[in-house]
Each structure stands twice: as C-alpha cells, then as structure tokens.
Amino acid sequence: MTTVQTSTGTQLEVGVATVVARPDVPPKVQGRFAYSSDLNAAGMLWGHTLRSPHAHALVVSIDITPALTMPGVHAVLTHADVPGAKTYGLEFSDQPVLAIDRVRYYGEPVAIVAAEHPEQARRAAEAIVVEYEPLEAVIDPERATEQEPLHPDRPTKGHGYRDDPRPNVVRSMVIRHGDPDVDGDVSVEGTYELASQDQAFLGPESGLAIPDGEGGIDVHVATQWLHVDRGQVAPCLGLAPEQVRIHLAGVGGAFGGREDLSMQIHAAMLALHTDRPVKMVYNREESFTGHVHRHPARIWAQHRATRDGRLVCVHVKILLDGGAYASSSTAVVSNASSFALGPYRVDNALIEGTCVYTNNPPCGAMRGFGAVQTCFAGEAQMDLLAAELGIDPVELRLLNAIEPGDTLPTGQVLTGSLPVAEVIRKAAEIPVPAAEALPRDPIRLPGGAGNTTRGEGVRRGVGFAVGFKNICFSEGFDDYCSARVQLHTDGSATLHSAAAEVGQGVGGIMLQVARAELGTDQVSLASHTTATVGSAGSTSASRMTWMAAGAVRDACRAALEARREAGGAEVDVERVYRHPPTWGLDAGTGQVLGERAHVALATCAMRVVVEVDVDLGLTRVVWIGAAQDVGKALNVQNVTGQIEGGTAQGVGLALMEEIQVRDGRIVNASFTDYLLPTALDMPPVESVLIEDPEPDAPYGVKGVGEPPTVVSTAAVIAAMRNATGKPLRRAPVRPDEIVGL
Incomplete structure (x- = not known):
C-alpha cells in the first residue's frame, strides 16, 4: 500500500497534459509482455x-x-x-x-x-x-595498490584525473574545502562497510x-x-x-546493470x-x-561540530572495489566523494576517494551510483553526533541543512531548487503508526512466514535519514538527447526517440509531452532504435524524464513551426536538447573548474519503523514514510512507483542483499541464495511529494528514481540501531550482528 500526498494537497495538477496510460502495464501483469x-x-x-x-x-x-x-x-x-x-x-x-x-x-x-x-x-x-x-589474484581492495598491476597500461590515465602512480588505481580523488585542520568542540568517527549488490532485474x-x-x-x-x-x-x-x-x-528491469x-x-x-x-x-x-554490480565500499568518516550542533569540519576516506575493468567506476567514485558530506552545510572538509581494480566481479552503475554508500556512512555519523550532543537527530539535520546559495565541498554554489529543510520537516511530520498489540499473526512479526517467534524478543525502533544526489550527467559530460517528430497530413504525428523504456514509464512521459505540445492525442511512439533518430543518452542518472521531455518539447515546437512555413504539408523534424553545461573537477583540489559540476540535485528523507527480534536476529520493516523533492511531478503514479521501487532496493541492501565472493567467485549466484525482498518484506510506504520546480529543467521536472535508494538503506539501519542499541556499521546487517554471537 502506498499513500501519496503532495506539498500542495492530495491532488496534483498535471502541468503538461492528461497522463498517458502505459501500454506495457497490462501485458506485464498478465504475463504476455515480450521480453x-x-x-x-x-x-x-x-x-x-x-x-x-x-x-x-x-x-x-x-x-x-x-x-x-x-x-x-x-x-x-x-x-x-x-x-x-x-x-x-x-x-x-x-x-x-x-x-x-x-x-x-x-x-x-x-x-x-x-x-x-x-x-x-x-x-x-x-x-x-x-x-x-x-x-595470484588481487582480491582485497585494501592491498590492491601494493600488488602487481592488472592493467599496466593504466587505461584511465590522462583523462583529467588526479595522477596516482600506485598500481591498480582506477581513479583517486582529493576534495579540499576550506581548512580541513579546523577542530570542533565534539568529534565522532566510525568505519563503515557495504557489500556488493546485484541489480537483480527480472529479465x-x-x-x-x-x-x-x-x-x-x-x-x-x-x-x-x-x-x-x-x-x-x-x-x-x-x-x-x-x-x-x-x-x-x-x-525486464535495468537499474544500471x-x-x-x-x-x-x-x-x-x-x-x-x-x-x-x-x-x-x-x-x-x-x-x-x-553484468556489473554495485561497488562494495569501506568508508571512514570523522565529523566535528560545535556544542550547539553545527558541523565545523568533516573528513571522509572512501575505498571502492571496482573489480576487473573500469566500466563507470571513475564517475561512481566521483559521486561518492562529491556527496560524501550529505545535504549539509560544511565549511571545511577533506574527502579522499579511491577506486581500485581487483580480480573480483566487475562493478559499475547501479541505482544511486556512489551516493548510496556515502549516505549510509554519513547518516550514521549524524546519528552518532546527535547522541553525543544530546540533540534530536531530526533537529540536528535541520540545523545543518544546505539550501540554495550555499556552497558544496567542490566549490559549486547551489542554484535552482533543493528544498532539503522542507523535505526533512515533511518526512518527520508523517505520523508513525501505533505499535501492534501482541499476540498477533506471526506473518506480522520478524521471521514472517517462518513462524519463528511470538514476539518475546521483539523491540521496536524508529530511524531517520536524508540524502541527495545529482540529476543528469556531470563533470563536463556532453549530455544531450535527440527527438524526431513527423507531422502527417491527416493530423496525426509519429514520435521517434532512442530513450530506453526500462520499466520506468518514459514512453508515456514522452507521449504526454508531445500530445500537449502538438495539441492532439493522435501521436504514436515509434520503436526505439539507432536507425531512425539520434542518441537519447542513457536511461540512468535520473536523467531521462528531464532530457527526453526537453528534446520532445523542442522537436514538437520546431515541427509546428516547420508545418506553418510549409503550408500544412507533412514535415519531419529532429532536434537535440542539452541541459546547461557542467565542468570537471580540479585534479589536485577537487574544486569545480567552472560554474557547476552537477546541473541539478534532488533530495529525499525517510522515517522508518522496524521491529527487531534481538534473540533471533530477525528484522521486519513495519512502515516507511518518505518525503521527496520531485521538481514537478508529471505523472504521480510513476513518481510514487519509483519511490516505492527505489525504497525496496534500499531495504534489500539493508537486510539481505549481498553478493558473496570467495577468491573472486560469486558463490551465491542464484535467487535461491542471493536473497531479495518479496512483497511480504515490503512495508506500507507513505510518500509526500515536495514540488519545487527546477528552473533549468523542462516543465520544472526532476528525475526521481535514485534518491529513495540513496536514503532507504541508511534509514532502515538507523531504525535497527534504535531498536537494538548496536552500532550496526555494515550493510546488509547480518543476524549475528544483532544477536551479538
């Protein structure tokens, strides 16, 4: 069950046109879809x-x-x-x-x-x-830079990155912001670890x-x-x-894989x-x-603050295992480093990020793309700091929330929309459900259908987390999207785009935009192919709604103008849309070389209720309340579906999903041994959509698929810490870490 609210009420005005029904949904739920x-x-x-x-x-x-x-x-x-x-x-x-x-x-x-x-x-x-x-295999990423190089030719060298002469370095980064030697009144530190996660797509x-x-x-x-x-x-x-x-x-699903x-x-x-x-x-x-997987990570962080809770200085060291080949690891370690401080105002920081080659399975893009790993560590640190200072964790986050006009550790000044404080408040305001009385049906207890407990050792916990991530491609990447529109003499139109529909609903969004711009419902979407239209870029980085909407909008408007000039004859127009430019980061300091490294950012906050059986090490996620910055929601059902789906993947990483590698070999390469959350593991998700239109984006939209994954792992494990009193610094949490065996 998903309950949806918006920042302007329970009904959301669609800013482009009537929502287009997704043609892929009936055959998928009926088992007729052709994969x-x-x-x-x-x-x-x-x-x-x-x-x-x-x-x-x-x-x-x-x-x-x-x-x-x-x-x-x-x-x-x-x-x-x-x-x-x-x-x-x-x-x-x-x-x-x-x-x-x-x-x-x-x-x-x-x-x-x-x-x-x-x-x-x-x-x-x-x-x-x-x-x-x-x-000899390079297995331990901690030792990789001391072993024989797997790629002596260093294929990632000479691309504007920091020159790190150590063997097996895919990319290393240093971001220096302000004075990293500044001390605070209070300091907390911790080391965190995240396992590799599989995209686990259906097909x-x-x-x-x-x-x-x-x-x-x-x-x-x-x-x-x-x-x-x-x-x-x-x-x-x-x-x-x-x-x-x-x-x-x-x-049948993608998620970067x-x-x-x-x-x-x-x-x-x-x-x-x-x-x-x-x-x-x-x-x-x-x-x-x-296929590639999520990068396993080891992260050390130290947060320094004043007595009243203001962050003064943060140090973070990030180590990612990239596996055997580069894939998108250079961008993943950049994201992990760039967002390591979370959506908080920090005047002084030192962030060191390194990704290494190993003989483990190759890693690359997966939903959240580096931000998942550092959000988990950073939000655990914020809870540690709140406990040390005796400050409510939500109030601590509000006190330090970043806002437009503030500066990121890369030196980028935030412009556009990023309502972090509002997202935090809205998530914190969602009413938490009352605890269910005991005894109750075992299906509603940790262990579920296993019928392992009557609730004797069950403790309830509430956790909170907030995170953020970039939208679209960054660091000077030429990010563009093409769309082609044919206007026929009978009044109909055909839309061509290579935007990959991977289950997120971009096909419907493109039709929605085209029908609104052209003023007709007689618009059909041609098959997606390289043969008839230019590149749309990748369905990743939460970019496709923004980029495809911009390309379709521009092509439709150009086609209408061309038809006027042609006196109503058939026209065929292709246009390329680009978002405002981005710049790379200085190899030595990590400071942005121009106005911005990221075109836009989006944030999400979650409040989570769990029940943990501390005797058996079992956990049930009871309820999740999410507030997300969505720019302008063109299709509420799509948006809430993305929040729910992204949350499910974060729940999986928090509780059970872990690619287990022994001597470089995946030893649980099946859905029997690689555990995934099922419908019985997913709680009700109550979503609040915060509409703060992005000024540089078509129709004010933002991508929404990644922020819930970024935040949900951190929020679930925060609730588990609250229930158990254990530090729980590894994802996923293993039962023996709860029981303490």
Missing part, C-alpha cells in the same frame, strides 16, 4: 559463452577442435576471430571482447559457440580445451542478432543506451556505425560468421557474472 528473451527469427541459431573458471590466469592455449566436430555446431570463435577492435568499454576501452592472453575475473568470456539448439551450444562450449596458468541478459545480407547487422537487445552500445559494437565488428543498428527489445555490454558483440560476431540469426539468453548464474 528480449522471447525474441525469435526464422532459421536462428543459439549462442553460448565459454567463461573463465579462474579469477586471474594466463591463457596458454585454446583448442576449439573438439567443439567444431560436435553435432549442430556452426561456429566456435575466439579472440583471433574478432574482426575489428579487440577491446571495448563503456567509458574506457579496457575489456577484451574475448580473453586474449589472460583472464581477469571469474566468468570472463573466453570463446563463443553457435549451434542449432541451446543444449548443443552449451555442450560444445564445454568441449573447448583451454589451458590456463593461474596467477537476464538476452537478445537476437540478425545479419542484413549486406555485411551489416541488426541487434535486438534489452539495454539502457542504444547509441553507446552501437559505438562499442561497430568498431569490434570492423563495421561503420550505420551498418550496425541497435533496437530496443523488451526490458544494462549500461555495459553483455552479449551484443558476441551474438553479432556469431551471426555475421554464420550468416544466420543468433539468439543468446543468459541463465541466472551467468547473469550474475555477466
């Missing part, structure tokens, strides 16, 4: 990947002969068969298409097979003989590659960024960009080699090794 794994083509083959059984090893030899002679096999390819560039990467081309001379993580692709039947392909892959020479990696008979290829895949996929796939195939067309197939490539190049190579369509579908275990 990428449901794709088929006449005469298609099945692809399969042979993966490394070592976290770190030299590849001495590969013998594909046994696989080639097996029934139904049409192709067995290795790195020698890659027709173009041998490496690719989301930001840095450091990842081999297929392992060349070594493997750097357990599950790294070594060879690929195409066969008539998926079982034939699997058996053929198992028949390939690979000789490895195991090497595993899958897709279909179809050769066009002229040397080109069409790749149908579940992805988050069609044009960047093409930008990596085409060079590896030795093809021009226009010869590679990426089409969005049905996406589909920004990096998975099977795209492999399926395309097999299809071009066999001149047959090739389909690849990962099983769940393969999916765990086949």
Whole structure:
C-alpha cells in the first residue's frame, strides 16, 4: 500500500497534459509482455559463452577442435576471430571482447559457440580445451595498490584525473574545502562497510542478432543506451556505425546493470560468421557474472561540530572495489566523494576517494551510483553526533541543512531548487503508526512466514535519514538527447526517440509531452532504435524524464513551426536538447573548474519503523514514510512507483542483499541464495511529494528514481540501531550482528 500526498494537497495538477496510460502495464501483469528473451527469427541459431573458471590466469592455449566436430555446431570463435577492435568499454576501452592472453575475473568470456539448439551450444562450449596458468589474484581492495598491476597500461590515465602512480588505481580523488585542520568542540568517527549488490532485474541478459545480407547487422537487445552500445559494437565488428543498428527489445528491469555490454558483440560476431540469426539468453548464474554490480565500499568518516550542533569540519576516506575493468567506476567514485558530506552545510572538509581494480566481479552503475554508500556512512555519523550532543537527530539535520546559495565541498554554489529543510520537516511530520498489540499473526512479526517467534524478543525502533544526489550527467559530460517528430497530413504525428523504456514509464512521459505540445492525442511512439533518430543518452542518472521531455518539447515546437512555413504539408523534424553545461573537477583540489559540476540535485528523507527480534536476529520493516523533492511531478503514479521501487532496493541492501565472493567467485549466484525482498518484506510506504520546480529543467521536472535508494538503506539501519542499541556499521546487517554471537 502506498499513500501519496503532495506539498500542495492530495491532488496534483498535471502541468503538461492528461497522463498517458502505459501500454506495457497490462501485458506485464498478465504475463504476455515480450521480453528480449522471447525474441525469435526464422532459421536462428543459439549462442553460448565459454567463461573463465579462474579469477586471474594466463591463457596458454585454446583448442576449439573438439567443439567444431560436435553435432549442430556452426561456429566456435575466439579472440583471433574478432574482426575489428579487440577491446571495448563503456567509458574506457579496457575489456577484451574475448580473453586474449589472460583472464581477469571469474566468468570472463573466453570463446563463443553457435549451434542449432541451446543444449548443443552449451555442450560444445564445454568441449573447448583451454589451458590456463593461474596467477595470484588481487582480491582485497585494501592491498590492491601494493600488488602487481592488472592493467599496466593504466587505461584511465590522462583523462583529467588526479595522477596516482600506485598500481591498480582506477581513479583517486582529493576534495579540499576550506581548512580541513579546523577542530570542533565534539568529534565522532566510525568505519563503515557495504557489500556488493546485484541489480537483480527480472529479465537476464538476452537478445537476437540478425545479419542484413549486406555485411551489416541488426541487434535486438534489452539495454539502457542504444547509441553507446552501437559505438562499442561497430568498431569490434570492423563495421561503420550505420551498418550496425541497435533496437530496443523488451526490458525486464535495468537499474544500471544494462549500461555495459553483455552479449551484443558476441551474438553479432556469431551471426555475421554464420550468416544466420543468433539468439543468446543468459541463465541466472551467468547473469550474475555477466553484468556489473554495485561497488562494495569501506568508508571512514570523522565529523566535528560545535556544542550547539553545527558541523565545523568533516573528513571522509572512501575505498571502492571496482573489480576487473573500469566500466563507470571513475564517475561512481566521483559521486561518492562529491556527496560524501550529505545535504549539509560544511565549511571545511577533506574527502579522499579511491577506486581500485581487483580480480573480483566487475562493478559499475547501479541505482544511486556512489551516493548510496556515502549516505549510509554519513547518516550514521549524524546519528552518532546527535547522541553525543544530546540533540534530536531530526533537529540536528535541520540545523545543518544546505539550501540554495550555499556552497558544496567542490566549490559549486547551489542554484535552482533543493528544498532539503522542507523535505526533512515533511518526512518527520508523517505520523508513525501505533505499535501492534501482541499476540498477533506471526506473518506480522520478524521471521514472517517462518513462524519463528511470538514476539518475546521483539523491540521496536524508529530511524531517520536524508540524502541527495545529482540529476543528469556531470563533470563536463556532453549530455544531450535527440527527438524526431513527423507531422502527417491527416493530423496525426509519429514520435521517434532512442530513450530506453526500462520499466520506468518514459514512453508515456514522452507521449504526454508531445500530445500537449502538438495539441492532439493522435501521436504514436515509434520503436526505439539507432536507425531512425539520434542518441537519447542513457536511461540512468535520473536523467531521462528531464532530457527526453526537453528534446520532445523542442522537436514538437520546431515541427509546428516547420508545418506553418510549409503550408500544412507533412514535415519531419529532429532536434537535440542539452541541459546547461557542467565542468570537471580540479585534479589536485577537487574544486569545480567552472560554474557547476552537477546541473541539478534532488533530495529525499525517510522515517522508518522496524521491529527487531534481538534473540533471533530477525528484522521486519513495519512502515516507511518518505518525503521527496520531485521538481514537478508529471505523472504521480510513476513518481510514487519509483519511490516505492527505489525504497525496496534500499531495504534489500539493508537486510539481505549481498553478493558473496570467495577468491573472486560469486558463490551465491542464484535467487535461491542471493536473497531479495518479496512483497511480504515490503512495508506500507507513505510518500509526500515536495514540488519545487527546477528552473533549468523542462516543465520544472526532476528525475526521481535514485534518491529513495540513496536514503532507504541508511534509514532502515538507523531504525535497527534504535531498536537494538548496536552500532550496526555494515550493510546488509547480518543476524549475528544483532544477536551479538
């Protein structure tokens, strides 16, 4: 159950047009939606990947002969068969298409097979003989900078980052703000740890590659960024960009895990080699090794304050494990460092952030993107400080809340909207439900359906947390979005966009904007593809509503003007929208090199009630109240759905979600062993939407998907500390940390 209020009442005026019903919802709830794994083509083959059984090893030899002679096999390819560039990467081309001379993580692709039947392909892959020479693995991120480099060529060097000569550094940052040597009247410090989290999307990696008979290829895949996929796939195939067309197939969730490539190049190579369509579908275990995860983190923080509770100086040291390849780690460590102080006014700070290469599973984008980790540590510190000073935790946060006109530790002066104090107040004002009497149905006790307690050792706790995060891409990234509008002579219109619909509802938002701007409901949305329109950027960084709305708005207005000039004839117009520019950070000081590093920020606060059985170490989240800064909500149902979904992922990280790695191998790569919150684990979520339109954004909108994930882990564990009196400095909290065994 979700209860929704807005800052202007219980009804929200939609500022653009009547909300468009989402066409994907009925087939999804009825089980009829066509996901990428449901794709088929006449005469298609099945692809399969042979993966490394070592976290770190030299590849001495590969013998594909046994696989080639097996029934139904049409192709067995290795790195020698890659027709173009041998490496690719989301930001840095450091990842081999297929392992060349070594493997750097357990599950790294070594060879690929195409066969008539998926079982034939699997058996053929198992028949390939690979000789490895195991090497010492870099497993502990604390020791990574003292071990042999996994990437001696340092692929992230020379991109404006701080030059850190230590081996295995992806990026290190130092942000100096004011005088970091200033002392306070009171000081608290702590060390915090967060496990790696899986995006755990519904649909595993899958897709279909179809050769066009002229040397080109069409790749149908579940992805988050069609044009960047093409930008990596085409060079590896030795093809021009226009010869590679990426089409969005049905996406079963993304959360950052589909920004990096998975099977795209492999399926395309097999299809071009066999001149047959090739389909690849990962099983769940393969999916765990086949996409990036949330960075595990170790964070030390020290907060100094005056006797009345004003923050004077904060020191933070952040260590992130980036795994074997760079992916988006440089941006994640920047976000973690930039938001390490939380949405608070701090005049003096020293923040040191480092991300390292290891032979652990690769890490990259996941909802919250670095801010989750530092919010957990920072909010625990604020509670420690409140206890030390004898100040109410909410009042302490209000006393230090940042507001427009204040300065971030990077030197950026806040402009636009960021109603931190209002968000804190509104969350604190949501009435907390009364405790349920005992005895009660065990389903409503910690342990739930396990029927493990009658409530003897159950204690109730209330926690609070607030956090913030950037909206859109930052640090000088050329962030843009294209949209194309065709106005037909019969009065209808067709909208083209490569904005990836991954379940968040951007397709409906684009139609909503187009119908309002064009003054007609006869607008249809064409399929999402690189073939008909320019890049929309990635469905990530809480950016797509802002960017797509801007692009569609501008294209619609240009199309109407073009039709007037053409006397009502059919017109076809494409426009590119860019948000105000951002600048990078100084490599030495972490200070912004221009007006801003982030175009906008959004904040969320949560109040959480939990029940903890301190004898059994079990926790039940009873209720969550959230207040979120949403700019202007174009679709209340979408917004509240994002808050609820983002909260669920934060609850998972707080209580149960943890990728367990042993010697570089994921040992719980299934939804039997990797635990996820179910409907029975999710409490009622009461949401208050704070509307403070962002002046630089189309229609005043802000992205809303990430702030609830940023805050919810911190808020849930704060409530658990309140219930147990234990420090609980690790996420997820393990039962033995509660019981104290």
